[in-house]
Amino acid sequence: DTEVTQTPKHLVMGMTNKKSLKCEQHMGHRAMYWYKQKAKKPPELMFVYSYEKLSINESVPSRFSPECPNSSLLNLHLHALQPEDSALYLCASTKLGSTDTQYFGPGTRLTVL
Amino acid sequence: GNSVTQMEGPVTLSEEAFLTINCTYTATGYPSLFWYVQYPGEGLQLLLKATKADDKGSNKGFEATYRKETTSFHLEKGSVQVSDSAVYFCALSDHRWGIQGAQKLVFGQGTRLTINP
Numbered sequence: 005d006t007e008v009t010q011t012p013k014h015l016v017m018g019m020t021n022k023k024s025l026k027c028e029q030h031m032g033h034r035a036m037y038w039y040k041q042k043a044k045k046p047p048e049l050m051f052v053y054s055y056e057k058l059s060i061n062e063s064v065p066s067r068f069s070p071e072c073p074n075s076s077l078l079n080l081h082l083h084a085l086q087p088e089d090s091a092l093y094l095c096a097s098t099k100l101g102s103t104d105t106q107y108f109g110p111g112t113r114l115t116v117l
Numbered sequence: 118g119n120s121v122t123q124m125e126g127p128v129t130l131s132e133e134a135f136l137t138i139n140c141t142y143t144a145t146g147y148p149s150l151f152w153y154v155q156y157p158g159e160g161l162q163l164l165l166k167a168t169k170a171d172d173k174g175s176n177k178g179f180e181a182t183y184r185k186e187t188t189s190f191h192l193e194k195g196s197v198q199v200s201d202s203a204v205y206f207c208a209l210s211d212h213r214w215g216i217q218g219a220q221k222l223v224f225g226q227g228t229r230l231t232i233n234p
Contacts, residue, residue, distance in 0.1 A: 046206055049221065110159050
């Protein structure tokens with residue numbers, strides 16, 4: 005099984021809402037990633053978890069709050085977002101070791117009104 | 118810093134045409150190189166990869182060779198199909214980054230490919 009799943013597939017939220025994105029993998033990968041992708045652009049790295057600990061925060065605003073409850077699950081909590089945060093949010097995972105393949109989920113298409 | 122440059126798109130070809138998408142990189146050391154493909158409405162899928170100089174990655178008729186002397190990793194396919202229409206990203210893995218073994222991918226800007234029947 006080389007699948008990374010993400011829910012929901014689509015999300016529309018207002019600027020005062022609180023919502024969460026969920027990502028799950030069962031490949032035994034110990035590194036998990038959140039990316040943001042705007043239209044016609046490559047993915048931009050947001051956060052990296054390694055052994056369930058936050059390793060990297062690429063200067064992401066605090067209205068995005070990641071959480072890694074266990075080695076298979078990664079959440080992204082959203083609060084007080086802005087319309088410019090509308091994008092495709094991708095989750096990915098890897099085994100540890102930089103030559104390995106990064107497996108991506110299908111993404112959550114987020115629209116902030 | 119490390120960077121990846123891809124040929125600008127969009128690229129439009131007829132079915133069965135030969136495809137080349139150019140990719141060059143700048144890196145310190147010996148990065149791993151990847152081609153990812155993104156079909157409409159989907160996430161990224163690994164198409165092929167190469168981890169050292171002169172390695173050739175191949176998958177689904179696509180090929181790319183890791184050329185250290187020209188710092189290139191051009192994607193080729195001999196005969197494209199309508200189903201190959203997608204956005205293609207060249208990427209490198211920054212070996213210096215190794216935060217507890219995690220991987221940082223540096224992406225090119227992407228090349229949108231459209232194949233007409």
